[in-house]
Amino acid sequence: MKKIILLGYMGCGKSTIAKELSKKIEIPFIDLDEFIEKKVKMTIKTIFAEKGEIHFRKLEHECFVELLNFTNPIIIGLGGGTPCYANNHELLKGENVLSIYLKASIETLVDRLSLNKSNRPLIANKDDVEMKEFIATHLFERSYYYNQAQHIVTVDQKTIEQTVDDILEILA
Numbered sequence: 629m630k631k632i633i634l635l636g637y638m639g640c641g642k643s644t645i646a647k648e649l650s651k652k653i654e655i656p657f658i659d660l661d662e663f664i665e666k667k668v669k670m671t672i673k674t675i676f677a678e679k680g681e682i683h684f685r686k687l688e689h690e691c692f693v694e695l696l697n698f699t700n701p702i703i704i705g706l707g708g709g710t711p712c713y714a715n716n717h718e719l720l721k722g723e724n725v726l727s728i729y730l731k732a733s734i735e736t737l738v739d740r741l742s743l744n745k746s747n748r749p750l751i752a753n754k755d756d757v758e759m760k761e762f763i764a765t766h767l768f769e770r771s772y773y774y775n776q777a778q779h780i781v782t783v784d785q786k787t788i789e790q791t792v793d794d795i796l797e798i799l800a
């Protein structure tokens with residue numbers, strides 16, 4: 629069984645969808661951010677604040693590789709930036725992985741993230757107008773990496789269940 633990797637911009641639903649998919653297909657789910665937090669016993673917010681983003685990106689790469697080396701089947705929910713650093717985007721194309729980009733529009737992302745930004749250091753201090761500008765530019769810059777995924781599932785206007793069903797079709 630290939631490892632299932634969910635990727636996409638902050639707020640697209642990687643952590644939420646991975647958890648639901650895990651229940652449905654009874655394959656364990658590991659959220660990369662949570663894996664990093666447990667490993668270094670610090671929150672993502674604290675790692676960014678005290679060690680800086682470059683340090684976080686190195687940790688993120690090491691932990692991603694560690695998860696890819698697990699021998700058992702797993703679902704991995706990446707962080708929004710994971711595919712965009714080190715050679716991580718190349719790892720999305722491996723034979724033993726099935727990578728899925730959860731594609732969300734700027735509007736969907738702004739709606740979801742405006743309610744959920746405090747633990748996301750890249751946007752925590754932005755107001756709604758700044759956030760929309762930031763997401764529009766950042767998503768454009770990152771899309772090249774996200775598009776390296778083997779499959780794309782759009783998530784706009786879909787319930788969690790509908791997105792999970794779309795993924796199940798890919799797995800069938």
Ligand SMILES: Nc1ncnc2c1ncn2[C@@H]1O[C@H](COP(=O)(O)OP(=O)(O)O)[C@@H](O)[C@H]1O
Pocket residue numbers: 636637638639640641642643644645705708740744783786787788791
């Ligand atoms: N249809 C939906 N699919 C996924 N997440 C949704 C949906 N509707 C609302 N949300 C909310 O959007 C947020 C997505 O956050 P999260 O799963 O942490 O995304 P990510 O891990 O990609 O940053 C959660 O608060 C979730 O409850």
Ligand SMILES: O=C(O)C1=C[C@@H](OP(=O)(O)O)[C@@H](O)[C@H](O)C1
Pocket residue numbers: 636637638639642643661672706707708709710747748749750
């Ligand atoms: O997009 C990013 O660079 C980041 C996304 C976050 O994960 P989520 O996409 O799960 O919010 C987390 O890894 C960190 O705050 C950096």
Ligand SMILES: [Mg+2]
Pocket residue numbers: 642643659661705706707
């Ligand atoms: Mg997440």
